Amino acid sequence: MDLQGFLLVLRARWLLIAALTLLAAGAAGITAKLLPKHYMASASVVINSQYVNPVTGAQMQGMLLPAYLNTQAMILTNRTTALKVVDMLHLADDPAQQALYAAQPKNAGTIQEWLAQQLLSKFKVNTSDRDNIISFSYTAQDPAQAARVTNAFLDAYVQTNLALKTGPAQHTAQWYAGQLKTMQAQLEQAQNKLVAYQKKHGVILTDQGVQATLPLQALVTQQALAAAQNYGDLSKAQHLGEHNANVMNDPVVQALKTSLAQAQAKLSQLAQTEGANNPQYLSAQAEVSSLQQRLNQQIASVQSAVQNAAQVSQQSMSELQSAVRAQQQRLMTDNTLKAEGQFLVQQVANAQRIYDATLRSYQDSELQSKSDQTDMSVLSRAVAPMAPVGPRALISVALGGALGLILGLSLALLLEQLQRKVRSVQEVIDLTGAPLLGLVQMRPLLLR
Numbered sequence: 001m002d003l004q005g006f007l008l009v010l011r012a013r014w015l016l017i018a019a020l021t022l023l024a025a026g027a028a029g030i031t032a033k034l035l036p037k038h039y040m041a042s043a044s045v046v047i048n049s050q051y052v053n054p055v056t057g058a059q060m061q062g063m064l065l066p067a068y069l070n071t072q073a074m075i076l077t078n079r080t081t082a083l084k085v086v087d088m089l090h091l092a093d094d095p096a097q098q099a100l101y102a103a104q105p106k107n108a109g110t111i112q113e114w115l116a117q118q119l120l121s122k123f124k125v126n127t128s129d130r131d132n133i134i135s136f137s138y139t140a141q142d143p144a145q146a147a148r149v150t151n152a153f154l155d156a157y158v159q160t161n162l163a164l165k166t167g168p169a170q171h172t173a174q175w176y177a178g179q180l181k182t183m184q185a186q187l188e189q190a191q192n193k194l195v196a197y198q199k200k201h202g203v204i205l206t207d208q209g210v211q212a213t214l215p216l217q218a219l220v221t222q223q224a225l226a227a228a229q230n231y232g233d234l235s236k237a238q239h240l241g242e243h244n245a246n247v248m249n250d251p252v253v254q255a256l257k258t259s260l261a262q263a264q265a266k267l268s269q270l271a272q273t274e275g276a277n278n279p280q281y282l283s284a285q286a287e288v289s290s291l292q293q294r295l296n297q298q299i300a301s302v303q304s305a306v307q308n309a310a311q312v313s314q315q316s317m318s319e320l321q322s323a324v325r326a327q328q329q330r331l332m333t334d335n336t337l338k339a340e341g342q343f344l345v346q347q348v349a350n351a352q353r354i355y356d357a358t359l360r361s362y363q364d365s366e367l368q369s370k371s372d373q374t375d376m377s378v379l380s381r382a383v384a385p386m387a388p389v390g391p392r393a394l395i396s397v398a399l400g401g402a403l404g405l406i407l408g409l410s411l412a413l414l415l416e417q418l419q420r421k422v423r424s425v426q427e428v429i430d431l432t433g434a435p436l437l438g439l440v441q442m443r444p445l446l447l448r
Helices: 003-012 014-034 062-076 079-089 095-102 111-121 143-201 209-238 251-273 279-369 393-418 425-432
Strands: 039-047 123-127 133-140 376-380
Touching: 003 014, 003 393, 014 393, 039 062, 039 143, 062 123, 062 133, 062 143, 079 111, 079 143, 095 111, 111 123, 133 143, 143 279, 143 376, 251 279
Parallel strands: none
Antiparallel strands: 039 133, 039 376, 123 133
């Protein structure tokens, strides 16, 4: 059948097609009016792409945001979230829901799972590549019920999202808590071994570095100074005499020498003018003898002091030499013990570092497990809708009319095949194969 034949069939059977189209459109409109209304409540959340974890400091990468939004949408439509909604709304305790569940086949699962599946069948989630907003909606015959279920999904999603972030942190913190006990025991064992070693040898093993050699360096410096002092004192003691510098520089010796020189000059003058038995001469002679004796005593005292100083410096130098040798021996002993106990010191240091690192990780995990912050914020909660979203009469009528039109065309073509009629000249030529000789037009009798 060509296009002309198809149009001729439509013209011949247009009443049938129109009747079926109108009948289907009317039936659809009446059905839409009779069916119960459906109300859709919506809520939305926004994902903060600039969110920084307050514990780890990690920030979401922008290139991962589309995949992250899809992941959040899957969390919203997950069976676990729906089961939380069932528990929040206590739907399993509703007698009406229990009656509906009783009519289900035995393979429907538990009533909670069946209700969760029923909720998910009417729950829709929408994401967009142009923004960070996730919107979701639930459709029900009661507007209040639609808003209540939508908000329950929102609350369950927030709880699930938070649990997904804090749950692994809680498990990690528990694992670290067990590890801390083991590492603390190992640290205490290493410390006990080190303390026992130090008590046994009477030393304190610490990493002093250069500080350990400072006392020895001080003693060596003092020994050098004492040796120089002793050398000077010995040199002075070996060259003692009347004209020694220490003797000459002594103020008492200088005063006595001056007085002696004056007394000797006076005695020489009296010797020239007076006789040997003159009282003044005898007095001057006695004074010279006294001053000479005092001078000799002072010189001897100075010499004795120099010798004593040489002996003291010699003793001091000897004591410092002994102290240096003792300090050297002590340092060698400490270094030997330190070398022997370095393994124990290193064990304690390693155990302490591992324990400190584990403690920091445990504290971070414990803090993160108690965090109530997520990268999701509620943008809007659901409210009871004022107008229904379906069924829509106009759309139902249009769909019914389209279905009736298709049914009418199909029925017209079927009848045309069952009751074949010639409707054009071309069909006569095609059916008979004879050439066309002429056309006879049918006119109404009233026109004759």
